Amino acid sequence: MNHPTSLIAAHALRLDLALQLLQQAGAMLPDAEPYSEAWLQGILDALCDLSSKDALTGLVNRRSFEMALGREVDRVARSxxxxxxxxxxxxxxxxxxxNHGHLAGDQVIREVARAIGQAVRPMDTVARxxxxxFxxxxxxxxxxxGVIVAERIRERVAALTVDVGEPxxxxTTISIGGAFAPQWVRSSSLLWTERADRQLYRAKAEGRNRACLESHIDSLVSAEEKGMLFAVTQQDSE
Incomplete structure (x- = not known):
């Protein structure tokens, strides 16, 4: 049961804008008594979900992706x-x-996002x-x-036909670059992204519509990563 004081406080909240944002985004509002504890929790959950997703595709947005990337760097270093x-x-x-307008461009982005999502595992994080x-x-x-997955994604997108209301x-096609995080090494999201970006530039330079992945075996630990590892080792010994 809700405490009368908490109900009064809940009604005093300015939730009009939050509800408007959720409705515009097509989010489902909580199926609970308005301003009840369950209803307010549902509103908070819906707002959190909205803030982490890309509005056009429904994929994870850049901010949430960068947080996930940082967590994965730490996990690889430990495991x-x-x-x-x-x-x-x-x-x-x-x-x-x-040539076709921004609405057609948006539709292509949505279809590419859907094709990417269908080519990976539920445990993988896909972001725009x-x-x-992406x-x-x-x-x-x-x-x-990794090589198989990258090629599967490329082939799925190349096979797309996107109806944009024209005859x-x-x-469309995509270029893909990939890099493996160095195992047992303290790295950073920036260094990992730079490695993948270099492979993406290579894929474009070689003609696009291809996947170029840095070999896991040949991946070199950079000077920055060696410095980070040395710093961690020093801290552990103190």
Whole structure:
């Protein structure tokens, strides 16, 4: 049972804007008595979910992705399990917007996001991190599996036909870059992302519509990572 004082306080809250945001986003409002404890908790849960998702695709947004990436870097350093970061970019996306309009571009982004989501595991984190840019964290992902997944994603997107209300549907491709987090090494999200970005640039330079992954075996521990590891070792010995 709700305490009368808490009910009065709940009614004093300015929730109009929050409810409007949730309704505009198509979120389901709590099926509970308005201003009850269960209803307020449902509103908070819905707002948290809304703040972590990309409005266009429903994927994880950049802020939530960066938090997940930091957690994965720490997990790999502790567990030694392999983890792969993929960064993806829709090829020639500006031409899609210029030739067919931004609504068509949005539809292409949504369809690409759906294709990516269908090609990975539920445990993987898929995010839209920019206009036509996506990223995926694949925990516990050996080298051989990572190569297969990246190619599966590329093939799914290349097979898409996107109906944008024109006589002919649109088709598109993506370029993919990938890098494995160094195991048992204290790294950072920035260093890991830079490695994956270098592979993405290579995929574009080699003609686009391809996946280029840094070899897990050949991955080198950078000077920055060696410095971080040395700093941690010193702290542990003090």
């Amino acid at each position: 030694g399990e392999p983890a792969l970061l993929l960064v993806l970019d829709i090829d020639h996306f500006k031409a899609i917007n210029d 991190v920019g206009g036509e840019e 990223a995926i964290i694949l925990p516990n992902c050996p080298t051989s599996v 002919a549907p649109l088709t």
